Amino acid sequence: MKISKKAITLNVGLVLMGSAVFAQSLSDAKKAIDAEQYQKASSMLKSLTTSQASNGDNFYNLGLVYLKTGYIDSARVVFNKGVAADAKNASNYAGLGEADLLSNNPSSAKTNFDKALSVAPKDYKTYLSIGKAYLAQDKPGDVTSKPDFANAIANLTKADELDSKDKDAEVFIAIGDAYALQKKNSEALTPYFTVGSIDPTNRRAKTQVGKMYKESRAFAEGEKELQEVIAADANYGPAYRELGELYLQWSSFGTDKEKAAKGVEFYKKYLDLTDKSLESQLRYMQFLFYAKDFPALEQVASSIQVPANNQKAPIVSRLKGWSAYENKNYPQALTNMTEYFAKQKDTTQLLGFDYLYLGKAQLKAGQDSLALINITKAVQKDSANTDALAEVAKTFFDAKKYAKAAQIYDKVIAAGPNSKGVLYSYFYDGLAYYFEYASQYSAKKNPSKDLLVKADSSIAKVAQLAPETTDAYLYRARINNLLDDEKAPKGLAVPFFETFVQKVTEKPELVTANAKKLSEAYDNLGGYYFNTDKAKAKEYFDKSVAVYPTGTFAAAKLKELAAPAPKGKGK
Known part of the structure; x- marks a missing residue:
């Protein structure tokens, strides 16, 4: 059959047009979101909201991209456009509710969720989007974020009931996530495994299974799952991230240099496969911190440009300060941490490490009193920071401010009676009380012998914990000499x-x-x-x-x- 050139041209045009439509499909945009290629997804969805302006799902997914990248106000604008464009699509109301939850406004969120249910009460997607909104409160780096698991599971269960033919894998991924975030791995496995039977090309559920193995320290099993994901799709970035974090944990946070190096290698691969969004780079920086690769952390943190109005901006300042201190750039650390505290208006987001690094930087700058205030707060947040408080006490001790040193050492001991450095704290606590008595005695201030009793008590603890510490017995002897009756000594020493x-x-x-x-x-x-x-x-x-x-x-x-x-x- 003879085909005319006009027909050939037309057919080629159809093929090209079909490719363009395929490249701009909502399905591909959602795959890009799942692969954490947010810039790519955003570009596709912006095009779709123009070319398919009456489809509310396009607006909803674009709004989700903005939420995932920290632009809540932009997300609200898009969700509202979605409501206007497609009044029968309930997802954009759910998106507005999710934005409200992320802004700590649960009452407004409930109003928007109720609107969503009034628009499409029998559509499983309504309940799916609401359930996922409740789960989205799990935010890395946010110490106050906590998903509302009860509401999440209630809505996701309803979505599962309405999706009676189990045709949407997203429902089961969300249910799996709801249990996995609660560390209920057994309950999460069944919905994750169900995903494979609905959509064999889905990579996320299997990646989540690998992640759960990692979190359970079943590293070999997790490695196997994640390597299988990569074998099936070498361009699926999240699997590389989880594999990188698995190797880091497997290396016991850097003690096994070979596995730690592999972890960094896989994390870099993850960044190369994604669009290096702020969220992914923040996670990478946290990864570098735990890998103790502080030079790389400071370099990455210093190179990131974050708009001042972005809610993640303070976290970048935080990591700049942490890494600068670990790299012994103490003045820069003080500058960065001071900047971080100025930016972080929500004090509930402050971590023990924030106070710790600010206080330690202040200590290096000779700001002992300020350092004491902030490191004390660090200890109140996390008793693991007591060693830093002991550093402050030692600074006062070295400055011969013995009363203050003793006061701080008492706090150190109370905060961490079983900490690794408590032996030294007891010892210097005893010396501080002893020298305070001696200095007052020399100044003819008639010091109370209660100081000596406290000194003896702390040094006695040293002898108890470490009987081979010979100086403990010598100092107890000196202290008891002073406790003895001068006129009729009883030989206490x-x-x-x-x-x-x-x-x-x-x-x-x-x-x-x-x-x-x-x-x-x-x-x-x-x-x-x-x-x-x-x-x-x-x-x-x-x-x-x-x-x-x-x-x-x-x-x-x-x-x-x-x-x-x-x-x-x-x-």
């Missing part, structure tokens, strides 16, 4: 001096290093027995001279002991 001598002399390698301290102990023991047991006193003084020949006290006392007794009166 004697057992501690004796224990110190025993602990040091049973290890010959310690004797030379502690020669002067040993001499002090022997001198005190000799002095205690001087009037009651001169033979024992002489023994201790001889040991003092032997271990520390340049000492003067023992030598003088030995001369006294060697001198002839004074003659009796009248002889």
Whole structure:
């Protein structure tokens, strides 16, 4: 059959037109959203809202893209256009409700959800969009966001009932997400597995299964699931992200350098496959923080340009400050953290790490009082930060502000009685009270012996926790010397001096290093027995001279002991 050139031209035109329509289909736009290619999805949907202006789903999905990228006001504008363009489509009302929830306005959200239900009460998509809106409150980096699981599951269950033929995989993905976000992995698996039977090309459900394995620390199983996703679709970015995070966790946060490096490699692949949205870059920065790749984190954070009105802008300042401090760029860290606190108007979003890094940067700048305030807040947020508070206490201790140091060490001990550094906190707490007593005594301020009691209590704890800490016994001896009655001493210090001598002399390698301290102990023991047991006193003084020949006290006392007794009166 002969075909004319005109027919060929027409057919080619139809093919090209068909390709253009296919490239601009809502289905492809939704796939781009799922693959976290938000710029691509936005471009496609903007075109669709023009070419298919009466289809409310186009507006709804464009609004979702704006919500996912942090532009709530822009999303509202689009949802309202969707309502105007397609009054029978309930999804845009649900979208407005989701925007309300993200703006912490649940009453307005309920109004919009009710409007959605009034428009299409028997359409499963209405309940699906409302259920997903309740789940969307799970936002990385937002410490106050918490999905309303009860309302989410109620609406998603209703969507499942109305979608009686189980034709829409999105319903089961949403139900799986609702359980997975609650860490109810067993309940999440069934709906995720159902997705595969409805839509074998769907990658997200299987990626979520891999993610759940990762979160359960079943790393090998998670790796297998995610590698299968990548084998089926090498361009599905979210699978690379989850695989990167899996390798990082598998490496125990960077201790296994090979797996940690693989994690970074896969995360970079994820960014290359997506449009490097702000959301994905924020996640990448959090990834780099936990991977302890602080130079890369500071570089990425410093290169991101975020509009001032974007709600994610403060998070970028936060990560700039954290990384600058870890890279020892302390002045820059202080600048960044100060900027972050100025930008972050919602104080409920402040993390313990925020106060910690601000306080530590202030400490490096010599702003001790401000550092104390902020690091104390960091500890109140998370007791794991008590070591930083101990740093503040040590700064006051080094500045000989012993009363303040003791006060802070008390807080450190109370906040983390079982923390890794609590031994040092007890030790310096005791020293701070001891030196505060001594400084007041030297200034003739008649200090309270309660200071010594507190000092002794803290040093006693050191001896209990670490019995081989010889200085604990020496300081308890010194403290108890001061606690003893000057006029009628009871020898309160004697057992501690004796224990110190025993602990040091049973290890010959310690004797030379502690020669002067040993001499002090022997001198005190000799002095205690001087009037009651001169033979024992002489023994201790001889040991003092032997271990520390340049000492003067023992030598003088030995001369006294060697001198002839004074003659009796009248002889």
